[in-house]
Amino acid sequence: MRHRAAYVAFDRFPSSKGSAVHIAQMADELFARHGGGLLGVLGGGDLPRYQREGTREIARFGASIPNLIDRAEAFSEWVADHLAPHWDTLEICHVRDPWSALPAVADGRRHKVVYEVNGLPSIEMGHTWPWAAPSTLGKIRELERFCLERSDAVVVPSRVIGDAVRERGVPEGRIHLVPNGADIPGETERPADAPKRYVIYVGAMQPWQGLDVLMRAFARLADLPELRLVICASVPERRAKPVRRLAERLGVAGRIDWRFELPHRDVAAWLAHAEVSLAPLTGCARNLDQGCAPLKVIESMAAGVPVAASDLPAVRELMADGEHGRLVPADRPAELARAVRIMLEYPREAAEMGRKGREHIEKSLTWARSRARLADVYRTLTQVR
Numbered sequence: 001m002r003h004r005a006a007y008v009a010f011d012r013f014p015s016s017k018g019s020a021v022h023i024a025q026m027a028d029e030l031f032a033r034h035g036g037g038l039l040g041v042l043g044g045g046d047l048p049r050y051q052r053e054g055t056r057e058i059a060r061f062g063a064s065i066p067n068l069i070d071r072a073e074a075f076s077e078w079v080a081d082h083l084a085p086h087w088d089t090l091e092i093c094h095v096r097d098p099w100s101a102l103p104a105v106a107d108g109r110r111h112k113v114v115y116e117v118n119g120l121p122s123i124e125m126g127h128t129w130p131w132a133a134p135s136t137l138g139k140i141r142e143l144e145r146f147c148l149e150r151s152d153a154v155v156v157p158s159r160v161i162g163d164a165v166r167e168r169g170v171p172e173g174r175i176h177l178v179p180n181g182a183d184i185p186g187e188t189e190r191p192a193d194a195p196k197r198y199v200i201y202v203g204a205m206q207p208w209q210g211l212d213v214l215m216r217a218f219a220r221l222a223d224l225p226e227l228r229l230v231i232c233a234s235v236p237e238r239r240a241k242p243v244r245r246l247a248e249r250l251g252v253a254g255r256i257d258w259r260f261e262l263p264h265r266d267v268a269a270w271l272a273h274a275e276v277s278l279a280p281l282t283g284c285a286r287n288l289d290q291g292c293a294p295l296k297v298i299e300s301m302a303a304g305v306p307v308a309a310s311d312l313p314a315v316r317e318l319m320a321d322g323e324h325g326r327l328v329p330a331d332r333p334a335e336l337a338r339a340v341r342i343m344l345e346y347p348r349e350a351a352e353m354g355r356k357g358r359e360h361i362e363k364s365l366t367w368a369r370s371r372a373r374l375a376d377v378y379r380t381l382t383q384v385r
Contacts, residue, residue, distance in 0.1 A: 003036060005090070006037055006092075007038070007094045008039075009040070009096040009097065010072060011042055011097075018296065019118070021295060025367050025370065037056060038083075039057065040060075040100070042060060047060055061075050075099050076100070077103075090109075093111050095147075098144050105150035114152065114381070115155070117148075117164075118157055120144055122141035122144055126286075127286050145168050148170050157293035160291025161314075176376075177373070179373075182299045185302065188273075198227065199230070199275055203294075211246075213333050214278055214336070217280065218337070222251070225255075231259065232270055235261070240258065276308055277308070281294065282310070287310075287330075294315065301325075302361040303354075304355060307325035308336060309326075324357035325353050326339035
């Protein structure tokens with residue numbers, strides 16, 4: 001098949017991560033408007049290298065390359081090979097990272113390129129891989145600049161990320177805000193093994209997520225022995241070893257229930273029956289200078305659960321302090337514990353925060369609204385109707 005649209009991401013798909021939820025929504029919108037398309041993503045595990053679903057083809061890069069930079073460069077070459085058969089028919093190529101973007105913005109193209117910036121590797125890798133050489137990060141930054149400069153539209157999920165790409169020289173007229181969203185869930189059954197009372201964390205284990213802050217905050221709630229912390233981790237169990245060791249040192253390991261790589265629908269059930277959802281993002285450059293768009297906050301609000309989150313600009317775009325939950329200074333375990341304690345002690349007020357949060361998502365941040373904004377970007381570029 002020769003396609004009119006392609007969506008390419010240096011991400012594993014499907015997976016239990018929030019990025020996979022986002023990819024599914026954005027790719028569905030792209031392919032719905034162009035009669036199908038090519039989805040190029042990372043594979044691994046039991047995922048097939050190739051799938052065909054009607055007019056949609058899914059190709060997965062499955063090479064086992066330990067070094068991240070080498071793997072990213074190999075993926076970029078793989079993308080070039082997979083786009084080549086569609087070069088004459090492509091109208092839109094939507095990418096999520098510089099390694100996907102580089103082959104898409106090559107000279108001689110006829111298609112438009114939409115670069116969706118959810119993060120900047122030149123910033124994120126400084127936290128994920130602290131041993132990365134400054135020269136390596138500088139080269140990645142230059143690659144980002146090159147791809148952003150040659151893209152026809154840049155999509156960002158938050159204003160903070162928009163500011164970050166603007167600082168890299170992207171003109172205002174090419175930056176489009178398409179926020180993350182959530183579907184409003186219906187009634188969900190309480191998980192059979194759910195504790196009677198629990199607060200919840202949903203997401204990955206990167207340093208900027210603030211799991212160390214969360215552990216220290218939960219240790220300050222030791223006088224509530226019936227309260228448990230449920231962690232729905234989107235990563236394999238082995239990735240949680242450092243956090244679990246910290247929990248043991250703090251004496252809270254026995255009060256934590258771990259769930260790893262749950263399907264999205266199961267995570268929704270755990271969220272819906274929690275008393276408070278936690279998003280203790282750290283005040284690092286990744287969250288402040290680059291910005292973020294935490295899906296965990298949006299999905300918690302959609303489930304009607306009050307949120308205790310770090311008071312960061314990107315989080316303030318999504319929720320209001322005292323109305324949808326509590327915003328606390330980043331990296332302050334005592335403040336986070338205090339916010340949780342207050343919401344637990346005033347359940348009626350907490351329930352009202354949850355109700356208002358759900359209402360806010362329903363009015364402003366559904367996936368349907370986000371997809372409509374993305375459709376406007378496509379329409380502007382290609383006049384596809």
